[in-house]
Amino acid sequence: MNATALAASRSGGSPSAAGAEVEARAIRRTFGDTTVLRGLDFRAPAGAFVAVVGRSGCGKSTLLRLIAGLDAPDGGSVTIAGRPLADASDQARVMFQEPRLLPWASVLANVEVGLGAERDAPGRRERALAALASVGLADRAADWPATLSGGQRQRVALARALVSRPRVLALDEPLGALDALTRIEMQRLLESAWLRDGFTAVLVTHDVAEAVALADRIVLIERGAIALDVGVPLARPRHRGAAEFGRLEEAILARLLGDPAPEP
Amino acid sequence: MTDATAAPLERLRARPSPGRPFGWRLSGAYGWIAPALLVALWQAGSSLGFIADTVLPSPASVVAAAWRLTRSGELASNIGVSFLRAMAGLAVGGAIGLVFGFANGLSKVSEGLSDSTLQMVRNIPHLALIPLVIVWFGIDEGAKLFLVSLGVFFPVYVNTLHGVRSVDPQLIEMAKSYGMPRAALFRRVILPGALPSIFVGLRYALGVMWLTLIVAETIAAQSGVGYMAMQAREFMMTDVVVLSILIYALLGKLADVATRLLEGFCLPWHPAYRRA
Numbered sequence: 001m002n003a004t005a006l007a008a009s010r011s012g013g014s015p016s017a018a019g020a021e022v023e024a025r026a027i028r029r030t031f032g033d034t035t036v037l038r039g040l041d042f043r044a045p046a047g048a049f050v051a052v053v054g055r056s057g058c059g060k061s062t063l064l065r066l067i068a069g070l071d072a073p074d075g076g077s078v079t080i081a082g083r084p085l086a087d088a089s090d091q092a093r094v095m096f097q098e099p100r101l102l103p104w105a106s107v108l109a110n111v112e113v114g115l116g117a118e119r120d121a122p123g124r125r126e127r128a129l130a131a132l133a134s135v136g137l138a139d140r141a142a143d144w145p146a147t148l149s150g151g152q153r154q155r156v157a158l159a160r161a162l163v164s165r166p167r168v169l170a171l172d173e174p175l176g177a178l179d180a181l182t183r184i185e186m187q188r189l190l191e192s193a194w195l196r197d198g199f200t201a202v203l204v205t206h207d208v209a210e211a212v213a214l215a216d217r218i219v220l221i222e223r224g225a226i227a228l229d230v231g232v233p234l235a236r237p238r239h240r241g242a243a244e245f246g247r248l249e250e251a252i253l254a255r256l257l258g259d260p261a262p263e264p
Numbered sequence: 265m266t267d268a269t270a271a272p273l274e275r276l277r278a279r280p281s282p283g284r285p286f287g288w289r290l291s292g293a294y295g296w297i298a299p300a301l302l303v304a305l306w307q308a309g310s311s312l313g314f315i316a317d318t319v320l321p322s323p324a325s326v327v328a329a330a331w332r333l334t335r336s337g338e339l340a341s342n343i344g345v346s347f348l349r350a351m352a353g354l355a356v357g358g359a360i361g362l363v364f365g366f367a368n369g370l371s372k373v374s375e376g377l378s379d380s381t382l383q384m385v386r387n388i389p390h391l392a393l394i395p396l397v398i399v400w401f402g403i404d405e406g407a408k409l410f411l412v413s414l415g416v417f418f419p420v421y422v423n424t425l426h427g428v429r430s431v432d433p434q435l436i437e438m439a440k441s442y443g444m445p446r447a448a449l450f451r452r453v454i455l456p457g458a459l460p461s462i463f464v465g466l467r468y469a470l471g472v473m474w475l476t477l478i479v480a481e482t483i484a485a486q487s488g489v490g491y492m493a494m495q496a497r498e499f500m501m502t503d504v505v506v507l508s509i510l511i512y513a514l515l516g517k518l519a520d521v522a523t524r525l526l527e528g529f530c531l532p533w534h535p536a537y538r539r540a
Contacts, residue, residue, distance in 0.1 A: 068441065069441065070437060070441055089441075089443065090443055093441075093442070094438075094441050096434070096438065098434060100434050100435055100437075100438040102435060102452065102453065102456070103533050103534075104456040104457075104459075104531075104533040104534075105452070105456075105533075113439070113442055113444070113452075114442060116442055116443035116444075117443055119448075144532075144533045145533075146533065146535055160442075
């Protein structure tokens, strides 16, 4: 990404809305006989980048789906900026595990989908183009999604998620299917978008290194409850080779794997 | 340009295209080799006296019959009548099939009310209704319209329903979470997602359409290509009978080509229809 693309996307959109606080209180979710979340409390302060890690099946994706309004809790409540989720759903955007682009719409039209209620507003094309430029794909605007690589599709999905300037971005392991290099590229893109737009990010991931690289705070979920909640006191940009980075990653991994290790 | 640079290009062209398991591509002209050869053999057989004219007239006499009927205007008017019947039946049956397919694919209530009834009716061969249809409509246009519509309805209905149901639920979830209203959800996600399957239904429907029309016209009609063939049989004019059969084949091919063009136009994003 270059400076002009950044500037273009900044001037093309509406005035940057600051992040909104996300709060889930005592939420429960059961599927049949299995209780996935048992009265879990979760809070992401406005503008923060919170990563949620855990083994598969621990309930982290369920938590994200509840926060994003894709699913309703059996008990408890979710609020965004203090308002119930139902009234604030247009302020939150989801980036899914899969790109979920409409195969029959051009890359640009797919980004326009992200405008939500403003999809018919004048200047939508310019805003979508600016968002595409900010992920470095302005030259592919007219192409079909089928002609893009996996990483490029996920970049289009990121542009779609950000084009409406959401106050909250929920990310459900969006980089899990990408190769290692593309993944690091996407992490940098995501971080710069977050630094630029100031939205609240909630990232579910199974990759502890990814969580340490991106998040201000890491929440570890075990058997439907929060088992660990640690801050990441590392300056940005972060370097994976740094000793502190490795120590933190090691400690969280040890906790995840159930090894006896000192807590950070 | 030297051979050295041309060779890799040639090799690229000779490579099997993706999606076609059998290497070389046949361009349109190659497809006509087999039919042309068959006609040549047929003509040779007739000219040499191997095939009796009363059993199978020679291609030359079929062409002569075509010329004769074209001059008298009979051919054009009969083809026109058959074509209009086919299209009217396709429009009526196809439209009803689309409506029920979408309604039952989108609404549980609608599906509960009508699907099992429709599935029961589907198992009755619609041509079995001919005696009843003659009692109801006589041999009027209504009879043909009814039969063709009924025949066309089911393939369109079944494939539309299947298409709507098989739209990727992840895309629907995405669209809903991005605040897409219901009308836009239908127009931008469900309809284009169901379209490839609807085209499959249309292709089946075209086959059923011609079949039904031929049967209906030979049994109960006073005009059309099928009627022309039955009249000719009365007078042992086998050349006209064969001509009628060939016309049905050509009309069928024409419908197929039209569908392909329509698919290419409506599904430009689909890897199977994307033009290189």
